[in-house]
Amino acid sequence: MDALLKELPVHQGLARVFAALGQDGFWRALVDTLRLLVPLDNALVAVMRSGRVPRLLIDFDSKGGADEHEELADYSAGMYLLDPFYQAACAGIADGLHSLAAVAPDQFQQSEYYLSYFRSVVGSDELQFMVNVDGAVLGLSLGRSTTFTLEEQGRLLCVRDWVLAAMRRHLQLMPPEGPTAETVAGDLATLLDRFDARLSVREVETARLILQGFSSKAIAQQLGISPETVKVHRRNLYHKLNVNGHGELFALVLQPR
Numbered sequence: 001m002d003a004l005l006k007e008l009p010v011h012q013g014l015a016r017v018f019a020a021l022g023q024d025g026f027w028r029a030l031v032d033t034l035r036l037l038v039p040l041d042n043a044l045v046a047v048m049r050s051g052r053v054p055r056l057l058i059d060f061d062s063k064g065g066a067d068e069h070e071e072l073a074d075y076s077a078g079m080y081l082l083d084p085f086y087q088a089a090c091a092g093i094a095d096g097l098h099s100l101a102a103v104a105p106d107q108f109q110q111s112e113y114y115l116s117y118f119r120s121v122v123g124s125d126e127l128q129f130m131v132n133v134d135g136a137v138l139g140l141s142l143g144r145s146t147t148f149t150l151e152e153q154g155r156l157l158c159v160r161d162w163v164l165a166a167m168r169r170h171l172q173l174m175p176p177e178g179p180t181a182e183t184v185a186g187d188l189a190t191l192l193d194r195f196d197a198r199l200s201v202r203e204v205e206t207a208r209l210i211l212q213g214f215s216s217k218a219i220a221q222q223l224g225i226s227p228e229t230v231k232v233h234r235r236n237l238y239h240k241l242n243v244n245g246h247g248e249l250f251a252l253v254l255q256p257r
Contacts, residue, residue, distance in 0.1 A: 010033065010037065013029070013032060013033030013036055014033060016029040016032075016033070017030050017033055017166055018166065021166065021169055022169075022170060022173030026166075026170045027043075027045055027057070027058045027060075027140075028060070030163070030166065030167075031043045031060050031140075034142065034156070034159075034163075037152075037156060037159065038142075038148065038155060038156060039144065040143070041061075041123050041143055041144045041145055042059070042060060042121075042122065042123070042141075042142075042143040042144075043059075043140065043141060043142055043143070044056065044058075044059050044060070044140075044143070045057040045058045045059075045138070045139070045140050045141070046138075046139050046141070047137070047138055047139075048085075048086050048090070048136060048137045048138075048139055049089075049090075049135065049136040049137070050089075050090040051090075053076055053080065054075075054076070054080050054086060056072060056075070056076065059072060071117075071120075071121045074117070075121070078254050079113070079117055081254070082111070082113040082211055082213075082254065084100065084103040084108060084212070085098070085100075085103055085126070085128050085130070085139060085141065087103070087212070088103040088130075089137035089139065093130055093137065094132075095131045095132055095164055096129075096130060096164070097127060097128070097129050097130075097153070097156055097157055097163075098127070098128050098130055099125075099126075099127055099148070099153065100125055100126045100127070104213065105209075105213040105215075105218060106213070106215050106217075106218045107214060107215045107218070108212075108213035109213075110213065111211070111212070111213030111246070111250075112211075112247045112249075112250035112251075113211065113212075113213065113254070114213065122141070122143035123143045123144045123145040123146075124144070124145055124146060124147060125143070125144050125146065125147045125148050126141055126143050127141075127142045127148055127153065127156065128140060128142065129142075129160070129163050129164060129167060131164045131167050131168050133171050133172075138167055138168070138171055140167060192208060198240050199237055199241075200236075202223070202225075202233050203233050203236055203237040203240070204237075205223060206219060206223070206230060206233040206237060207237050207249065209223075210234065210246055210249065211246075211250060211253065211254070216230045216231060216234070237249075
């Protein structure tokens with residue numbers, strides 16, 4: 001009986017979620033219910049589609065700082081290109097609850113994107129409920145300043161199926177948007193190529209993977225070349241762009257405002 005009473009708020013929250021399907025209060029009801037299971041610092045809902053700037057539907061940030069809108073503007077202006085979850089969505093990811101550790105490159109937490117942007121906007125860890133809908137991926141990002149424990153991830157896994165079903169159904173019930181033109185996005189390779197046509201194809205690929213947080217060994221595996229060749233490409237592209245390292249490369253290509 002005590003166990004049932006302990007779970008009562010979650011069941012009441014679940015009822016509010018399904019009562020709000022197709023209505024403006026749906027995402028608030030869902031995030032509030034998930035907060036009963038695990039502490040969260042922020043949540044963001046986005047529709048991600050390959051070749052398009054992610055469409056940000058709603059943001060919940062417990063900080064409530066004045067910089068919030070600027071941070072989201074930076075994301076839409078290009079930071080999303082380094083988002084591991086966006087990259088995973090574009091590559092084709094299965095419906096589910098996905099962790100940052102599962103989708104991020106091996107040195108993501110040493111990347112300039114993580115250190116100067118992700119850590120201040122999302123936190124140190126992130127989980128996402130992701131569901132494929134009509135050629136796009138609907139993602140509910142859950143961010144926190146501390147790492148999600150295995151026990152906490154287990155709690156969210158227990159509700160994964162109904163969360164994904166509710167997300168999909170809510171999007172289906174929402175009224176269609178007007179005929180607004182979607183912003184067409186390039187990718188990091190295109191951005192670098194336009195920025196400096198002097199870079200070779202391999203140097204552009206190397207720069208893209210460096211910015212995403214891949215180590216030299218991981219870059220070598222991605223490109224099918226040796227780590228020594230990666231170092232040559234790294235040295236050459238730094239010289240051509242007149243930068244001294246990863247941090248300066250990031251500032252040159254994707255510096256937040």
